[in-house]
Amino acid sequence: MPRPRTHDEALREKLLDRAGELISADGPKALSLRKLAADSGTSTTAVYSLFGSKPDLVNALYAEGFRRFGARLDAVELTGDAVTDLIRLGVAYRESALAEPHLYAIMFSRSVPGFEPNTEAGEVAEATLKPLTTVVRHAVSSGQFQDVAPELITVSLWGFVHGMVSLELSGRLPAGLSVADGYEKALRANASGWLAGAETGR
The missing domain is CATH 1.10.357.10 (Tetracycline Repressor, domain 2)
Structure with a gap:
């Protein structure tokens, strides 16, 4: 049986929304990948897997x-x-x-x-x-x-x-x-x- 996908589109959208909220509320310095992952209930590995680097995340946003x-x-x-x-x-x-x-x-x-x-x-x-x-x-x-x-x-x-x-x-x-x-x-x-x-x- 194949392993379920945990890094799916729903998580991607959740991470993007939270990233946008962090920047909007406290500026770009607030966008820590570790904090983003913690706030979204996932791991930094998932963030890197979905987006790559922090600049790639902002581009995706x-x-x-x-x-x-x-x-x-x-x-x-x-x-x-x-x-x-x-x-x-x-x-x-x-x-x-x-x-x-x-x-x-x-x-x-x-x-x-x-x-x-x-x-x-x-x-x-x-x-x-x-x-x-x-x-x-x-x-x-x-x-x-x-x-x-x-x-x-x-x-x-x-x-x-x-x-x-x-x-x-x-x-x-x-x-x-x-x-x-x-x-x-x-x-x-x-x-x-x-x-x-x-x-x-x-």
Whole structure:
């Protein structure tokens, strides 16, 4: 009878989540493989077996964050109406960040000094923008949006959502302001500004 696999995907995800929590709470110096193993009820051997070195673990953490983030965006049902679809994607973006802020910090804040994702992890990260770029390119080509470079619109929309979510997670919003109350309205206003005919001065 074959021996059961103890270093499985469930343990891998458990270790990644705990690693992200340690870095998010106390900074990268808190990420000791021995502590990570102890907190997760396993051995350092298991950690090395699944990830290799500490830098490999951080790389896996970065890639895992984008995989989960990408899965949420891919699950958004698109309608063909650019503004509606961008609102839905923006909502999914925020939900992902709020659900797993420990991963969001690794993905976007470069919270581990000197860390650079390897080529594979970088490709995973880049692929997560595909739903957004698809909507924008279709909106431009179909005439829903202004005839400008889709990349400009994509970066503008991404920057807006990322800024809103980052301010919310960091607690840097003005006192008494709840993003949840007006988030979709803000998304609609931002996306609608790119509609054909909405150009300023025309």
